[in-house]
Amino acid sequence: MSNKELIHILNELSGLLLLKGENEFKARAYSNAADIIITNKLDVIQITKDGELNTIKGFGDALQSKISDYVSNGKMAYYENLKAEIPEGLIDISKISGLGPKKARSLYYDSNIISISDLMEICENGKLADIKGFGEKSAKAILEGIYRIKNAKGKFLQHIAYTDAEDFLKFIKPLESIEKAAVSGELIRWQEEITYILVVLTIKKDKSISELLDFLKLKYEIKQTVDYIEFINENGLKFKILVCESQDFTWLYHKHSCNLEYFNAFTEFASYQGFEIKNEGIFKNSVKIISDTEEKLYNNLSLQFVPVEIREEPQSLQFANTGQIPELIQASDMKGMLHCHSTWSDGKHSLRDMALATKELGFSYFAICDHSRSAFYANGLSIDRVLQQHEEINRLNQENLGIKILKGIESDILPDGSLDYPDDILAKFDIIVASVHNGFKMSKQEMTDRIIKAVSNPYTTILGHPTGRLILSRPGYELDIEAVIDSAKTFNKVIEINASPRRLDLNWKYAQLAKMKGVKLAINPDAHNTENLKQYIFGINQARKAWLTKNDVINTLSLYEFEKQIINKFK
Numbered sequence: 001m002s003n004k005e006l007i008h009i010l011n012e013l014s015g016l017l018l019l020k021g022e023n024e025f026k027a028r029a030y031s032n033a034a035d036i037i038i039t040n041k042l043d044v045i046q047i048t049k050d051g052e053l054n055t056i057k058g059f060g061d062a063l064q065s066k067i068s069d070y071v072s073n074g075k076m077a078y079y080e081n082l083k084a085e086i087p088e089g090l091i092d093i094s095k096i097s098g099l100g101p102k103k104a105r106s107l108y109y110d111s112n113i114i115s116i117s118d119l120m121e122i123c124e125n126g127k128l129a130d131i132k133g134f135g136e137k138s139a140k141a142i143l144e145g146i147y148r149i150k151n152a153k154g155k156f157l158q159h160i161a162y163t164d165a166e167d168f169l170k171f172i173k174p175l176e177s178i179e180k181a182a183v184s185g186e187l188i189r190w191q192e193e194i195t196y197i198l199v200v201l202t203i204k205k206d207k208s209i210s211e212l213l214d215f216l217k218l219k220y221e222i223k224q225t226v227d228y229i230e231f232i233n234e235n236g237l238k239f240k241i242l243v244c245e246s247q248d249f250t251w252l253y254h255k256h257s258c259n260l261e262y263f264n265a266f267t268e269f270a271s272y273q274g275f276e277i278k279n280e281g282i283f284k285n286s287v288k289i290i291s292d293t294e295e296k297l298y299n300n301l302s303l304q305f306v307p308v309e310i311r312e313e314p315q316s317l318q319f320a321n322t323g324q325i326p327e328l329i330q331a332s333d334m335k336g337m338l339h340c341h342s343t344w345s346d347g348k349h350s351l352r353d354m355a356l357a358t359k360e361l362g363f364s365y366f367a368i369c370d371h372s373r374s375a376f377y378a379n380g381l382s383i384d385r386v387l388q389q390h391e392e393i394n395r396l397n398q399e400n401l402g403i404k405i406l407k408g409i410e411s412d413i414l415p416d417g418s419l420d421y422p423d424d425i426l427a428k429f430d431i432i433v434a435s436v437h438n439g440f441k442m443s444k445q446e447m448t449d450r451i452i453k454a455v456s457n458p459y460t461t462i463l464g465h466p467t468g469r470l471i472l473s474r475p476g477y478e479l480d481i482e483a484v485i486d487s488a489k490t491f492n493k494v495i496e497i498n499a500s501p502r503r504l505d506l507n508w509k510y511a512q513l514a515k516m517k518g519v520k521l522a523i524n525p526d527a528h529n530t531e532n533l534k535q536y537i538f539g540i541n542q543a544r545k546a547w548l549t550k551n552d553v554i555n556t557l558s559l560y561e562f563e564k565q566i567i568n569k570f571k
Contacts, residue, residue: 097145177207265314339524345370372420417453435464499539511546
């Protein structure tokens with residue numbers, strides 16, 4: 001029983017009710033409750049135990065009763081009964097991109113499509129197009145969605161893996177037998193898709209591994225291999241625990257922090273320096289070289305330290321050998337938070353709350369970039385509402401909140417490449433993030449021309465989430481991204497690294513290309529609530545993988561320099 005599990009149950013309930021055919025308002029009440037818990041960081045378990053559940057705004061009697069049942073009994077009867085009532089095949093089908101609950105129900109009950117395999121078969125043989133409500137295009141899109149689900153199986157987004165890894169380290173922290181424990185592997189290199197969490201740990205000399213094993217067995221079904229203790233956590237994420245001797249900790253932590261290509265180059269370089277590499281470490285004249293830090297490990301090889309994020313390519317070692325690795329951007333370099341949303345469009349918190357939460361994170365300026373008028377589905381701002389929001393921004397800035405609020409907009413890039421307002425309105429904004437939100441099925445040339453036209457617009461400041469991808473759920477649209485980067489250079493525009501773990505767009509390889517071509521970037525959280533503001537750190541990690549320094553990123557500028565170099569340049 002945990003707040004995390006309760007949030008999962010509430011979100012599941014919302015989806016199950018839609019599949020049952022209940023009205024959307026009733027179903028959304030549960031996902032909205034989950035959002036309230038997340039955004040307000042509520043410990044609902046403790047609040048329920050204290051008898052204060054009725055004090056949470058938005059939690060009605062029916063919801064309170066179900067949550068109380070969960071807290072009292074460790075499970076929610078309503079959820080368990082509903083889950084048993086909805087066929088598993090229907091639940092699986094509903095998760096496919098392009099199929100809402102209504103269409104999923106129709107396929108299951110009206111056409112006897114009771115599994116993803118059934119659906120895949122009728123997509124491939126062309127029969128889905130014969131079913132009312134579907135056509136060749138939708139059949140193709142659904143088939144692509146099925147392939148993505150199969151490809152994404154066993155993979156997780158960074159923020160989920162990061163949270164689960166942190167929770168596990170807290171879980172084992174009370175064990176007296178553990179000397180050191182740290183996460184290595186894919187996660188600390190910030191791979192875009194995480195397949196498992198690797199934890200390297202050591203046991204104190206006077207203790208045995210049995211305490212750890214017994215402790216893990218209380219919660220997980222563990223499997224022991226020659227090298228690892230393995231288990232699957234409650235979210236389905238695989239963990240591998242590597243137990244080693246204290247003197248081997250740094251070596252093994254480093255070894256698993258590298259991808260294979262980089263590590264092979266590292267061992268080859270060490271061999272050239274007269275060192276011998278074995279599974280358990282690095283040796284000189286048959287004497288093991290003990291390094292208690294990674295910095296000392298690199299120093300032993302007369303190499304500049306290579307940050308973990310760039311242990312992807314062997315070329316990093318060539319730069320390290322000549323001391324040419326730059327000081328990569330850090331979270332502390334950031335001064336401005338750009339591209340965020342509020343309740344003016346589809347955000348969860350007010351403009352004031354978003355600005356103050358940004359201030360608490362140490363930022364000095366905040367650019368609100370709510371959706372533009374064409375994004376009707378996201379409560380996009382009409383011209384009148386733009387002017388009203390600007391009046392609120394003026395009032396808030398006059399209050400001296402300790403953070404400057406800038407007037408921004410996330411303007412839809414329309415199908416013809418134009419922005420979403422007339423020039424006299426565009427001229428009123430401090431910054432404009434131009435983004436594609438629809439028309440993804442354009443040809444590669446059409447989409448490239450569309451985006452380049454938007455980049456060439458004198459009012460565009462930043463190109464938002466340039467490729468439109470959603471990791472593990474949607475590929476980007478067809479696009480000549482190098483041509484787009486070249487256009488950003490030509491028109492002196494900025495490209496976004498969207499820090500949302502679902503996007504991470506631009507990816508690190510293209511961000512590296514943008515840097516090489518002299519294009520500036522912005523690291524933006526695309527935050528829709530105060531908690532999402534913290535996701536800018538995932539953009540920092542992405543930027544570090546791309547070898548970016550603070551000089552490559554515009555929102556490391558002070559407010560004065562940002563206004564001078566970015567805002568005034570376009571006005």
